[in-house]
Amino acid sequence: MFQSIERRPPDPILGLSATFKKDTNPNKIDLGVGVYKDESGNTPVVSAIKKAEQKLWQTEDSKSYIAQAGPEGFTRQMAAMILGEDSAVLNDKRACSILAPGGSGALRLAAEFVSANFPNTRTWISAPTWANHVPLLSSAGLDLVEYPYYNYDKHEIDIDQMMDTLKQATVGDLVLIHGCCHNPCGGDLSKEQWQAFAEAAEKQGFTPFVDLAYQGLGDGLEEDVYGVRLLTEKLPEVIIASSCSKNFGLYRERTGTVTLVGESADQVSASASQIVSTARQIYSMPPSHGAAMVEIVLSDPALKAEWITELTGMRERINGLRSQLAAKLKAVGVEQDFSFIEREKGMFSFLGLSPEQVQTLIDDYSIYMVKSSRINVAGISSSNIDYLTQSLAKVL
Numbered sequence: 001m002f003q004s005i006e007r008r009p010p011d012p013i014l015g016l017s018a019t020f021k022k023d024t025n026p027n028k029i030d031l032g033v034g035v036y037k038d039e040s041g042n043t044p045v046v047s048a049i050k051k052a053e054q055k056l057w058q059t060e061d062s063k064s065y066i067a068q069a070g071p072e073g074f075t076r077q078m079a080a081m082i083l084g085e086d087s088a089v090l091n092d093k094r095a096c097s098i099l100a101p102g103g104s105g106a107l108r109l110a111a112e113f114v115s116a117n118f119p120n121t122r123t124w125i126s127a128p129t130w131a132n133h134v135p136l137l138s139s140a141g142l143d144l145v146e147y148p149y150y151n152y153d154k155h156e157i158d159i160d161q162m163m164d165t166l167k168q169a170t171v172g173d174l175v176l177i178h179g180c181c182h183n184p185c186g187g188d189l190s191k192e193q194w195q196a197f198a199e200a201a202e203k204q205g206f207t208p209f210v211d212l213a214y215q216g217l218g219d220g221l222e223e224d225v226y227g228v229r230l231l232t233e234k235l236p237e238v239i240i241a242s243s244c245s246k247n248f249g250l251y252r253e254r255t256g257t258v259t260l261v262g263e264s265a266d267q268v269s270a271s272a273s274q275i276v277s278t279a280r281q282i283y284s285m286p287p288s289h290g291a292a293m294v295e296i297v298l299s300d301p302a303l304k305a306e307w308i309t310e311l312t313g314m315r316e317r318i319n320g321l322r323s324q325l326a327a328k329l330k331a332v333g334v335e336q337d338f339s340f341i342e343r344e345k346g347m348f349s350f351l352g353l354s355p356e357q358v359q360t361l362i363d364d365y366s367i368y369m370v371k372s373s374r375i376n377v378a379g380i381s382s383s384n385i386d387y388l389t390q391s392l393a394k395v396l
């Protein structure tokens with residue numbers, strides 16, 4: 001049976017980690033996969049999560065299945081974190097969150113829901129977008145079309161082209177938009193641009209599908225959901241896929257939510273029942289561990305404060321590295337203007353290198369990044385930034 005199977009090429013992002021691990025150069029730098037790293041290059045367990053895990057170990061008295069939609073405390077806390085404690089859509093029961101296995105699991109469940117119930121939907125995705133959006137969403141049956149998002153020459157959002165193209169998005173269409181910390185370009189919509197996007201959705205009737213994988217890593221937990229909240233206040237329907245991988249550091253625990261905002265409590269609970277039933281068809285029951293720890297952290301004021309302090313530290317480290325990288329590139333005499341790195345948000349920015357330059361950095365300098373020249377800023381540290389900027393200067 002298996003003799004006819006062809007080998008797939010390695011994943012464009014995950015494949016880099018495997019090559020990096022094998023590299024014996026002591027100066028090697030991993031700017032590939034989007035995982036937060038501290039000054040020593042480690043991805044530590046968040047301290048509030050470690051404490052929650054200890055509490056869970058002491059109190060958890062069964063490993064029996066949990067509720068299909070996830071623990072009520074977890075989904076309520078997540079919905080409040082995304083939509084706001086005093087959110088009108090939550091008070092009116094026009095919103096509900098469902099536990100999903102990570103942000104990708106949430107994207108997949110939402111995609112399955114849309115393609116099963118609205119087979120003629122077109123889904124607009126930004127160009128560029130996260131490399132895995134296309135295989136993940138199209139294999140769930142979504143018909144994907146692109147809208148321009150990033151101007152690679154100016155290193156800014158191409159808002160005119162984006163809004164112009166999105167004039168074609170209409171009732172029954174989904175528009176996938178990154179809630180904050182755009183992956184891969186780091187360019188986020190300003191408040192005015194969110195307003196324009198929300199007005200277009202209202203006027204044209206398309207449904208925003210927000211990928212919220214980095215809440216708290218751009219400008220702050222509240223600031224990063226400005227756009228999401230605006231959409232949910234203004235529009236009858238919004239779908240949000242959120243992740244606890246980066247902000248809670250729960251990568252391998254696969255913890256996220258799909259949040260539905262609808263016109264009425266009844267429509268939302270009917271739609272949620274479809275999502276839960278889709279999950280049942282694919283993997284039957286949700287994972288519990290990550291959600292249980294997030295629930296403990298968010299329900300305990302002291303642990304929550306500890307987590308927010310740690311998250312603030314991660315964000316400030318990334319933002320500090322952004323400024324340092326831009327300044328050091330200038331200091332080593334690089335002529336191109338890299339000040340955009342400082343303006344962009346979250347883990348990623350494009351350096352604007354050619355695929356050949358990226359390959360030279362990998363082959364000759366052991367500096368690993370995605371072919372598009374997307375870098376994970378969190379992979380930089382005070383011990384590697386000089387080697388990085390000097391190597392970049394040579395390659396440029």
Ligand code: LMR
Nearest residue numbers: 013032033034130132183
């Ligand atoms: C990334 O973009 O590097 C992260 O979201 C990790 C992944 O799964 O691709």
